[in-house]
Amino acid sequence: MNDVGAIGERLRRFRRRGGLSQEKLAELAGLSPGVIKKIERGGTARLETYHALARALKVRTSALFDSAGPRQNPRADDDKLDLLPLRQAISPPITLSGRAGLDMPDEEPDLVRLRASAESAAIAYHRDKYPAMGELLPALVRSTHTAVDHYTSGPERAEALAVRSEVLQMAGRYLTQVRAYDLAHMALRDAVRDAADAGDRLNAASGIIGQAWILLRQGRLDEAEQLASHTADSMEPRISCAPREELAAWGWLLLRASAAAARNNRPDEATELARLARTAGSAVGTGVTDHLRGWGTFGPLTVALKAIENEMVADRPDRVLTMSSRLPDGVGRATSDNWNRHRLDVARANATLHRGDEATRVLMALYSDAPEWLKHQRLAADTLADVLKTRKRTLTEEQRKLAAHLAVDG
Template sequence: MTQWGDYSTGERIKLLRGPETQERLAEATGLSVHTIRKAEGDRGVSLQSLLLISAALHADVSVVLGQQAPRRAMRGTDRAMLRALSQTVHDASAGIGADVEPSGAAALAAGLGAAWQVYRSGDYVGAGVRAAPALREAAAALRSADAGKVCEARGTLADAYRLAAYVANQFGARDLAYAAIGHAQDEAERAGDEVRGACTASGRSWIYLRDARLEQAALTARRSYEAIEPRFGNRDLGLLATYGWHVTLAAVVAARRGRVEEADDLLSQGRAVAARMGRDVEVNGTAFGPAVVAAQAVGISVSTGRPGRALELFAERGDTSPLTDSARQRMMLDVALAQSDTRQSDAALDTLLEVCSSAPQWARHQALPGVIAQKASAGSATTGKLRKLAALLGTSVIIS
């Protein structure tokens, strides 16, 4: 039986298009019919075109690339984690199991903090395994909180729900992601916490982005940063980090929509905030500062069709040691894509192999390795490198 990953990208686009004509798909994407034919003929298209095609097909780009089936085929450990996380999210929202004795504020903060750190490292299964008990603890803590501690407890519960949403989104479990981020938003609003409310809004924007709902992603991102814009002279690092990240996320969304000027303007705002901060910080699971905005600038340049500029920005990046492992790996994927787009196929594969070798579990949740490998295979890339990459990613669609 043919598996979804055994089809080529062009064949998957045809299957997802179904009875609709190439002309209708071109109209829906704003691309030319010639570009659609190139895509379906596996003759190479840009990442921006693939994003537009995936949006018109109402499919995650990773589905188009064969990294996940229309319903992701997951490993047993992935399914077990998601099942437990789903039960916890729904039970917590219904008040089931919240009558357990909480272990205390310090232990809860430590457990939730550890779960966020594991998530930031790129171990999404491990993060989900830790998020479920942290969510149960947070729900129990809210149930037993004194009147003066209720808002604080609701804020912590909002963070736990948001982490659950992020994990679910990484695995393409959109229903769970939407449910969890909805509960996070509700708890943040009840807590009266504008910063956490903005964090949940940006989380929803990211889920929209992965779900190829680009207009909703843009609208939600804009609302999230406008709601917490700091006054001139405000030096609160937590507020600045949250606002800066939301503006930068809005730049990423604008770039995905092909709005180059808008993306550059928003990115410049993010840079200005990072400069005011002077260093990278993390607040409520959100990391931002000069290193983060420098890494995002590389990706924005790539997705707006300026690979040469992306490589220049990478060369000028400065100190990126504050980046988490997953943020650094994502930046290197953007570098590899820029190298591929500038016809440096072997260099692109070298960069990609370095990332996938150092973080194979993280790489399998990313769409870019498939994009880069397919572009490299159409160029002058060494077949041996392509085969090694195919083995690392566990897919047969790399080598054409």
Template structure:
């Protein structure tokens, strides 16, 4: 509720500076006066980003104007994250580990397990195992030499990226940024500038979660400019990381009410994706996927961010999950589709889409704020009998929505 009050206060502040009444703002934004009143009073929960865009356009300001950068509560205040906090802030050493356990293959296997825990939303398990794994990989950097040492540093970079991803999912963006910084340092030790650049993808994500849309776009565009690939000699991996930076920048621009910039950035990313499709990105090397499907999915999200649900649904028809698309990317796309279906009042399809996400990864669904908001909207639009018959009532209980 504190975040809602801060958002409402900011909207009211900008409105007053523009010498508008609540009714005038509502009329210009195409929303109800009641919505504006409740938002400014901190009584409106679950405000849509598309609604904020409409308010921003009516007030002639970037959407980022409404967001406060500082957060009163971070994941570092949560006892469940003490292991990661001690590691990143920093904490005491875990002690010596037997050298056989620090060889390349066992460490890589543990990193694969951590990655699987993340993608299947087993966050409590991931929080427990990530700190010890990172400490062991760090210890291994002092044991191995030459090429093996570079491979170990690559593992360390990926392990920090996984720690950052987990923290972002659980609203620990500040700690995540420290993990990303360390990931980029490890990539530099590995002599891999492309892996180092990929860390900025996660900075962008953390900044978006904090409402820092300008920073998110800038950091991604700056790094994309720094590593801009050669047309003739770029590897698929290089093209893919460059494309991921541009899709991330596009998503940030879309959320900041800059649709033309978002469109331009996405067009560059699409040209990169088309070239990657001919030389498939090595997922095992960079632990990330990129290709036409990822660009298509971001375009759907951007359309929904801009409040164009019919266009989002049209675009969604061409999105296909490829073999190396992470499950979390696919399920995030499905939630965007469900949001568009809800906005166009195709409630039966929206319920089925959310059910599909639940079937694929229930624990991930439970952690998504968008999922909770969608389910609330569907409950409001559906009779009690139909909610029970379709399983919507069970979904609401699962994600913690009380009657």
């Protein structure tokens, strides 16, 4: 966790170096002077506030933080008891003879059945069935441990490692959504190791895509960009003959790197990385969906949605709405979490432009379609809070329902 006093000290140093008063910096960043004073006195702010300050100061966002990234999200679920079974499965204690409490089965593990169970759980994840995931994953992770420990060599060993890598990636996705970042990172780190041991390069790349996502969510922007871009460089395919799954993995790595650069006040780098991702998307054509070996659908639509997200990060809400209205039809599909994230950007853009009723309408549509997903989105809570802050009339029934669901004071 960062020393928030150190963040305020860095902000003051950058401000003074630029010859700016607190009032002038606030004007350039589109913030109130009180926000600047609060941060410089040791207070905290939302990550997008730091983005705005970095843009005004013409520095990277990460320059305001230490090497560990920004302060951990105070809404994080790392210590919630309902994650204890999954924590025990992913990070069990280790004895001299191996994992404690892991009983070897009386019969040989069924790898075909294990993979089928993993595929069923993946479908539940992509349908936003988070409570079901919390129940399914602990036993599934333990079963993959048993399979890996049982098979010590041969093709069965490689298959057991591959399945465990895929299951750990699924756990990492789920844990990132509920903001248990440290446990998610542990799962994804082990997933990459398993994939590498199995000689499965695409599976390893998929785990790295997940690690970059976690680093983004934690605000570790330099690390996220470097990890994703270096991996993309190492596996850049020949566009004319590469399998579609390789193109999809390369494209996702580029999108992660672009997202990190956009958040780190590096717009030129973000644009170039997004351009390369568009090349991958065009080569893929229609979306590639693989619930285990990737992070959902990748194709032209995925790239377009992430470009719009970068515009929201750059605080250009008018561009978000314009680009959203021009999304082409028939260019592929997006998995629910990516499409929902896009709709959340649209809600945020409307709130920023003081279109509170339209922002509420979009949030209500998300509440209707994906209530469990929405509940874990900090951006949704912040967007609703901004809408309610500027509303002069009594809250509507929909706004009261959203406020209760997102734990936002009305």
